[in-house]
Amino acid sequence: MVHTDQMGRKVTLPHWPPKRIVSLVPSQTEFLADLGLENEVVGITKFCIHPAEWFQNKKRVGGTKTIDFQKVEALKPDLIIGNKEENEQGQIEYLAQKFPVWMSDIGTLEEALDMMRLLGQLVGKAEKAAALAAEVENRFLQLPKVMGARPKVAYLIWRKPYMAAARNTFIDNMLLHAGYDNVFAGLSRYPEVSAEQLRAARPDYIFLSSEPYPFAEKHFPALREICPDAQVRLVDGELFSWYGSRLLLAPGYYVSLGLR
Numbered sequence: 001m002v003h004t005d006q007m008g009r010k011v012t013l014p015h016w017p018p019k020r021i022v023s024l025v026p027s028q029t030e031f032l033a034d035l036g037l038e039n040e041v042v043g044i045t046k047f048c049i050h051p052a053e054w055f056q057n058k059k060r061v062g063g064t065k066t067i068d069f070q071k072v073e074a075l076k077p078d079l080i081i082g083n084k085e086e087n088e089q090g091q092i093e094y095l096a097q098k099f100p101v102w103m104s105d106i107g108t109l110e111e112a113l114d115m116m117r118l119l120g121q122l123v124g125k126a127e128k129a130a131a132l133a134a135e136v137e138n139r140f141l142q143l144p145k146v147m148g149a150r151p152k153v154a155y156l157i158w159r160k161p162y163m164a165a166a167r168n169t170f171i172d173n174m175l176l177h178a179g180y181d182n183v184f185a186g187l188s189r190y191p192e193v194s195a196e197q198l199r200a201a202r203p204d205y206i207f208l209s210s211e212p213y214p215f216a217e218k219h220f221p222a223l224r225e226i227c228p229d230a231q232v233r234l235v236d237g238e239l240f241s242w243y244g245s246r247l248l249l250a251p252g253y254y255v256s257l258g259l260r
Contacts, residue, residue: 006115007084015098017077019163022072023048025083028104031244032081033088035125043075050064050204050246067091073098083121104243112243113137132245139251142189148172151181151204154165154193154241158213159193165209165240166212174240175241179253194238195226206230233257254256 001016023029032041040256043061044054059075062068063084072080077099082092084105095101097144102122103214104115115135121130153175155165165171166187175182183201198206206223208215220232238246239253 003102003118004125005102006111006118007103009101011100013122014078018076018077018100018122019078021079021081021123022061022075022077023081023089024061024067024085025081025104026050026064026236027242027244027246028081028083028115028119029054030120030242030246031129031132032123032211034245035120035123035128037123037125038121043072043077063150065091067095069094077078079122081193106243107168107170109137109140109177109247112170115243116245122151136245136247139248140177143177143179143251143254150179150181152183152202153205153207153229154183154198154201154203155207155209155211155235156193156215157190157209157211159215159219162194163190166191170243171209171240174250177251178240178257197242198223198226203230204213206232207235207240208232209235209240210238211241 002099003011004094005011007122010189015129017244019040021037021041023032023041024045026045026048030050033051033054041058043059045062046060047064049055059071061071071155080095082101082103084103088137092101096164096248106112114135115191116129117132155171157174158175165188166184168188172182172185184205192236206227214232223232236253239250
């Protein structure tokens with residue numbers, strides 16, 4: 001059976017639905033769990049922390065960018081699920097020589113919803129996946145509109161050096177849905193930003209993501225010195241960067257930040 005992934009690649013499954021799935025993407029692992037694929041998913045990464053029982057009990061095949069090929073091969077998967085941004089191209093190409101590999105490519109909410117529907121069809125859970133996608137879409141549509149000027153935000157994902165989420169990222173699209181203007185939307189992907197750039201951007205808020213760098217309140221003073229007029233906040237990185245069923249929680253979280 002032939003399926004087309006989000007990168008336009010043709011993926012041929014030896015049988016359908018697949019019975020031995022390895023997921024190399026944490027947010028999609030959680031989505032597969034919510035589709036009820038407890039028995040079918042046989043391998044995950046060390047970053048697939050949701051659901052907790054899968055993280056504790058399922059075979060781990062390395063990191064998203066450090067895949068242990070021998071562990072994958074030992075699991076004899078009939079489907080591997082990856083992502084263009086989270087996985088390394090060379091590693092995916094190697095695995096694709098031996099196994100069917102379906103890739104997602106997500107930069108917007110619309111593409112995340114598309115992934116959910118397509119992946120649901122791929123694994124034989126089309127109806128449940130469509131229902132989850134519809135509920136995510138509905139919750140985002142119910143977000144109240146921002147009245148007046150949209151606050152400006154700098155969303156930092158790393159320090160030493162500081163790195164920000166800029167345009168052409170899923171985080172940037174989520175900031176837009178959450179009601180913020182990204183001060184680094186003029187830059188691309190995940191640029192390094194200097195203290196001078198931060199100061200010149202004059203953000204109303206500086207969001208410090210919980211991942212991949214573990215920001216904490218001890219990092220506030222340095223940023224307040226750079227941008228004394230900005231509000232510095234710790235934010236849940238999963239609710240800005242995970243696509244899949246975790247998006248069900250995102251709209252409520254955005255409201256809880258206090259903007260709306």
